[in-house]
Amino acid sequence: MAEKTKVAFLGPVASYSHQATKLAFPDEDNSHELIPVRTIREVFDTVQAGRTEYGVVPFENSTHGPVSMTLDALADRQDDLGDVVVCGEVYLGVHHYLLGKGELGDVKRVYSHPQAFGQTTGWLGRNLKGVEMVEVSSTSRAAEMASEDGTGGSAAVAGEMAGRMYGLRVLGERIEDREDNTTRFFVIKRKQGGERGEGGKGKNLVSFSVGSHDEPGALAEVLGCFKQRGLNLTSINSVPGLREGMRPFEYLFFVEFEGKDGEEGDGERVRGVLEDLKEKTRGWRYLGGWERARR
Numbered sequence: 515m516a517e518k519t520k521v522a523f524l525g526p527v528a529s530y531s532h533q534a535t536k537l538a539f540p541d542e543d544n545s546h547e548l549i550p551v552r553t554i555r556e557v558f559d560t561v562q563a564g565r566t567e568y569g570v571v572p573f574e575n576s577t578h579g580p581v582s583m584t585l586d587a588l589a590d591r592q593d594d595l596g597d598v599v600v601c602g603e604v605y606l607g608v609h610h611y612l613l614g615k616g617e618l619g620d621v622k623r624v625y626s627h628p629q630a631f632g633q634t635t636g637w638l639g640r641n642l643k644g645v646e647m648v649e650v651s652s653t654s655r656a657a658e659m660a661s662e663d664g665t666g667g668s669a670a671v672a673g674e675m676a677g678r679m680y681g682l683r684v685l686g687e688r689i690e691d692r693e694d695n696t697t698r699f700f701v702i703k704r705k706q707g708g709e710r711g712e713g714g715k716g717k718n719l720v721s722f723s724v725g726s727h728d729e730p731g732a733l734a735e736v737l738g739c740f741k742q743r744g745l746n747l748t749s750i751n752s753v754p755g756l757r758e759g760m761r762p763f764e765y766l767f768f769v770e771f772e773g774k775d776g777e778e779g780d781g782e783r784v785r786g787v788l789e790d791l792k793e794k795t796r797g798w799r800y801l802g803g804w805e806r807a808r809r
């Protein structure tokens with residue numbers, strides 16, 4: 515039998531990342547092996563080391579915004595993830611549940627991923643005011659921890675699937691702040707060479723830092739290059755740079771933009787803007803190009 519394609523995701527099984535991974539790698543012919551790891555950083559490390567061909571990580575949520583652990587990994591501050599690029603995206607509608615072993619009134623502690631807490635602030639504020647909220651590595655890990663507490667005092671904010679997997683009762687259903695709550699995940703892989711500067715296949719991601727903080731318009735000038743070349747931006751984020759040579763409060767920027775190779779003039783525009791980045795930034799990196807997915 516042919517070797518299976520391995521894909522790492524934030525586990526344990528039944529996390530939202532697991533669901534997104536199954537969407538991105540549907541297993542009709544049993545050709546994928548999905549491998550749970552403990553943290554988002556570990557998904558990146560696993561792909562960089564070549565232990566799996568692909569990884570799936572949450573990037574941004576429609577209610578709570580960017581996923582900081584993913585941006586931290588993409589910032590690659592220790593320069594040890596230089597071969598990882600984004601090669602795909604997948605959207606997942608996310609409905610949260612409060613899951614436990616006892617009754618709602620028994621809950622003294624709630625476990626979840628910080629993103630899930632951020633997407634359920636309304637319901638938690640109304641129903642569990644003053645209760646301790648404990649951040650853990652994933653929602654499925656939260657469900658597992660709630661299931662391990664024999665007293666019934668622990669609950670988790672997680673998906674329905676995690677509740678079934680760990681034998682928990684539903685104490686609150688569809689508790690997300692917004693019904694249209696959606697997370698966009700990135701598929702990552704090891705770069706094969708050639709991606710850099712070749713332009714993307716629909717969307718592209720770059721990171722860069724700008725020079726002086728004392729000159730007005732350093733960032734505006736870089737963003738202006740995308741505008742001048744008619745390239746639409748689809749996301750913009752920033753994190754403290756903390757890279758070699760960067761001072762406190764100097765930021766690393768992430769810009770995602772549309773541009774598709776092969777289409778009339780587009781590949782050239784993408785290549786052109788990467789040339790602009792070379793010239794106008796203090797440092798930059800091409801973090802991948804991929805086919806856009808529909809929401």
Ligand SMILES: O=C(O)C(=O)Cc1ccccc1
Nearest residue numbers: 529530531627629630652653
């Ligand atoms: O913890 C999980 O299940 C994840 O995959 C991260 C996450 C958390 C909340 C919404 C979407 C993804």
